[in-house]
Amino acid sequence: MLLTPRATAPTPSRAGATRARRLKAALLVSAVSVCLVAASAPPAPLGVGDRLFPHLGNPGYDVASYDLSFAYSGSNREPLRAVTTIDAWATQSLDRLNLDFAHGRVDSVEVDGEPADFAAAGEDLVVTPEEPLDEGDWVRITVRHTSDPVYGPEREGGWVRTSDGLAMANQADVAHLVFPCNDHPSDKAIFTIRVSAPDGYTAVANGLQTGVDRARGTTTWTYRTRHPMATELAQVSIGRSTVLHRTGPHELPVRDVVPTEHRAALEPWLEKTPGHIAWLEGKVGRYPFETYGLLTADASTGFELETQTLSLFERQLFTEPAYPKWYVESIMVHELAHQWFGNSVTPRTWSDLWLNEGHATWYEALYAEETADRPLQDRMKAAYTASDRWRASGGPPAAPLAPRSGSKISIFRPNVYDGAALVLYALRQEIGRPAFEYLERAWVTVHRDGTAGTDDFVELASRIAGRDLGVFFKDWLYAEKTPPMPGHPDWKSAAPTGTRK
Structure with missing residues (x-):
């Protein structure tokens, strides 16, 4: 994500018949035990212990795939009908499992x-299956739920x-x-x-298109990713759009999504991507x-966003004459670089x-x-001057x-943008x-295709430098004052003023 300045796997078999027999044999006992668990421990929000978002994520399972279906009515103020299917492994025994979900009506699970029974707890949807899950x-x-595009001012x-x-x-x-x-x-x-939408609309999502079906005034598009993706990088565009196709290095398919009426004005920028x-x-x-x-959107977000394989940009970035050409291109490169740094290699926390x-x-x-x-x-010298203030x-x-x-x-403060780039500059100065x-x-x-954290970067840098x-x-990463x-x-770094916020 970059804040915009203003100018003004295949599904493994589960041995379904065996599980069905287990379900029937244990039905009475399961029902009693689930009731006892529910009575003794009310549904509660969980989290994976992230330092910045302690209730984000959930323990006890590992998601392998999401299958998302959205039905758009033609109004961006009406909830979409949706079905979310999640395939996952249980990483521990579970009487119930928590999903993060906070804005929509749940019809069934x-x-x-x-x-399965379900209940809301904070920003979690707590699901209680008929039979507890075993590890593995x-x-x-x-x-089955709705997905509401209208939020209150706090969202x-x-x-x-x-x-x-x-x-x-979806970040963060x-x-x-x-x-x-x-x-x-x-x-x-x-x-x-x-994504299903009335004729006249175009829907585009992460990955490659695998199907288009038209029936009774509605078109359904299907897309699939070939590489794993974090939830915060998911993208769906629905609009009166044109999809422009071109070819990048190694015959890479490049497709841009633009408001049809602005196609001609945007093309000189988009052709730079290869x-x-x-x-x-x-x-x-x-x-x-x-x-x-x-994806160039007619919207005022205040940022550009590196959604995987289809980066989101405000159209105004390309049409505001106050932005120099070199600046616009550098922002395009910023979001593209995220496809390697953040998307393919995703932060662990x-x-x-x-x-x-x-x-x-x-x-x-x-x-x-x-x-x-x-x-x-x-x-980098300017960043160094401001670094103590940012810290x-x-x-x-x-x-x-x-x-x-x-x-x-x-x-998303300056300390993780130019402040972090300053760390990389110092590292290049240090190791050559x-x-x-x-x-x-x-x-x-x-x-590649995994998650990694700061300790992993420190370890790899030390190994390549040949010293600890x-x-x-x-x-450089944790001190309150910027090192030499x-x-x-x-x-020199200017002395900080004011208080943390």
Whole structure:
């Protein structure tokens, strides 16, 4: 995510017949035991213990895939009818399991095809199956629900209403406003997304299109990802849109989604994407996914967002004449860089956000240096000057302060953007350019399609440098004061003013 400045697997078999017999044999005992559990322990919200979002995610299971179906009526103020199917493994014995879901009516829940009890608890949907799950069980949860695009003033993200439909912006803690899920980046999964809408609308989602069905004035599009994805990176666009196709490096399919009426004005920007991909491949290796493209939305979000394979941009970024051309292109590169840093290699916790935003900012600035004569060193010196202030107001890069009340995206402060890019600059100064560039390629190769955290980066950097960098990273990532910059002892950081917020 980048805040915009304003110018003004295949499903394993579960031995279903055997499980059905177990269900029947244990029905009476299960019903009694579930009632006793429910009576003794009321449903309660859980979490995986994330430092910044303690109630986000849920323990006890690992999601393998999501199948999401949305039916759009033609009004972006009406709830969508939806069905969410989750295939998962139980990682411990469970009498009940929690899903994150906080904004929609739940009509029914099934576990392995059998009706299940459910209740709301905080921002969780607590599901009680007829039979408890054993560790290692494969389970399918089907939730029939609505997905409401209208929120109160305290909400940010989820469905974004555009001038002609809807798009998604689920970072950092809001995918569960759209669909039931295990809403934490540590639990990535394969997604299949189906969207039905009246004729005249176009729906696009993450991954590649696998089907289009038309019947009785309605079209249904189906998309599927080939690589696992975090819930906060899901994207669905519904609008009166045109999909533009072009080819990137290695015959990569590139598709952009634009409001039809603005197609001509946007095309000069969109045609730059294959060149951006080639530039980044020259820095960090081959693009990690099956497709890429830009979704330009007629909406005022205040940010651009790296939704996987289809980055979300405000149309105004490309049409506001006050933005210099080099700046717009560098922002395009920022979101593209996230496909490697944040999407393919996903943060294990939200405190690891600096790895996403720091790297995206790094390549944004490096692109501006190489193509627009905007020296990286000048930007890093300016960041160094502000670094102590950023640390005082937002925390160190790898230990950011919790979000402000009512503003989940307030974790996106300067300390995780230029403040984190400054850490990477210091690292390059410390270990030398060849080792640093080797580290960058190794990072996105070793952890491709996985999750990784700060400790993993420190370990890999130390291994490539041939020495322990623990103290270096401790000072740069966690200290209240910015350490001296290697190679630039004359750089000074201004004293902080005010209080943390």
